[in-house]
Amino acid sequence: MRAFSYDRPDSVDAALRGVAGQPGTTTEAAVKFVAGGTNLLDLMKADVMRPERLVDISRLGLDRIEELDGGALRLGALARNADTAYDERVQTRYPMLSKAILAGASAQLRNMATNGGNLLQRTRCYYFYDTGTPCNKREPGTGCGARTGVNRIHAILGASDHCIAVHPSDMCVALAALDATVRVSGPKGERTIPFADFHRLPGDTPQIDSSLAADELITAIDLPAHGFAEHSTYLKVRDRASYAFALVSVAAALEMDGQTIRSARLALGGVAHKPWRDPAAEAELAGKPASLETFAEAARVLLRDAKGHSHNAFKIGLAGRAIVRALAEAAGVEHP
Template sequence: MNPFTLSKVANVASAVNEIANHPKAKFIAGGTNLLDLMKVNVMRPPHLVDITSLALNTIEENSEGGLRLGALVTNADTAYHPEVKKRYPLLSQAILAGASAQLRNMATNGGNPLQRTRCYYFYDTATPCNKREPGSGCSAIHGINRIHAILGTSEHCIATHPSDMAVALAALEAKVLISGNNGERILNFSDLHRLPGNTPERDTNLEPYEIITGYDLPAQGFHQNYTYLKIRDRESYAFALVSVAVGLELDGDVIKTARIALGGVAHKPWRNPEAENLLQQQPVNRENFKKLAEAYLQGAQGYGHNNFKIELAKRAIVRALEQATQTQANA
């Protein structure tokens, strides 16, 4: 690990100013991803800004009848919060599917969706990687790419986003609360992350001197019909090959609203609202679920080792939708 300096800030304004004064600096809270990257020289920030003292560690009602999740609340405290478990069990389920209990006790809500890809080549500084060194090439495209993306890829990058929490927030259509040197703004969660395009080194649409202060969850939490399905190589402590977050609003056996997000298949949590609309006002049945799955994976492309993900994702969508329709009876 390279040497670095550290400063501790007491409020959001000071945090933003500190980053502005140290352009290559990084915020640190739980540090569960950043410190790993620093240890293997993938990231080498000369200065860290400790934000653990900021007043962003609460979960409370928001003005829209939903919940506001503070950016510094830990993943564990979020997953086990009574109101989250009651009103947004999809989010609780997704968080608990990720990492280990020890990591969830440290990782924060603000940092979790900002974690970097788990691409082998991104972590291996001896190999070319456009995300790590723009213009150097993508080793994964013609390399070992079993865990890599099948949707939204580009010739410059086929990495996937690793967060489980982010997939649930995408399905719930959360809002991202952001502060920066130009003031405050709100971003749809679906607009937080970027596809690789020509700039795979940019994971998000955050500006350089901005910080996430929290997330607003909508009043509709799909607390009766939901599921988070995570398919991985091991039962625990493994990233998703494919994950599916589903929230349904049912009227008897008719689907009024369907929200779906996929993880493990793209550079960001993958949404396809047009495909979701295929289920609106349709009866609950496997054939309708298969039609949606086909639409969701339209345009998917494998790169050899990960070709299996296309069919796996389709089957996972159908299975997750079937599970979500049964949740109400099991609640």
């Protein structure tokens, strides 16, 4: 690990002053915020990220989970993943989110990792972590080793010629399905970012993971009042039962009227550079009976543009089956 300097401010304003005027994106900046450090420190040890200074934000008091008007809930950016997953309000009103968090990492990591950090964790692409191989995300312009290399865990949706990496988070897939909102503070004040707009597809700038600026700080994540508590689930398909990233994951949430689907939310993980939602697939479910045939058609629509590579084409069929199973579980429909 390279040498770095370290600051520990005691207020949001002081933390923002610590990164004021720093060039670069949130992933390339010379000065980085650090909280739990469960991803950033690994990247620094691997010499993938090389910040010159760390600003420790763990004492900023952003670790509360608070009620909002109308039944919404605010998750502090520094609340630990474990505390969020086991919070009674989250478990009762947003069970899909609780299940997604508990499906990720180990108990030890969940006890350290923060909600804000979860949004900013970086891909687990082999080539991104290996500084001896080309990677446009790590070093723009060097090429994408995964396109012609080992790409079993890589993207089947939303990829580009520059990058086929996937976002690793479980929590973010559920937040995407819930239409959460990210609250951030920066030199221009506070702003909110719809969750659908927070993460980016790679395009020709895969090194930029999110719409967060280098001098902005995530302060909270707001959950809407409607958490689909009665008809939702999170399904994670992985190589082993614990401590593995998703090959495919599905957050499925339904609003039901008897056996008819009134509205639906569907988000996929492990398949794209960001949690993947498709309004056309969700619209395909609205007004239809809750049946395996309906779910299979929605899966077909969602995966219509999916493209496999040399080692991961199996993900297309796997994703289709996972979508059907997750929707069936959310709707209470028997499935094979």
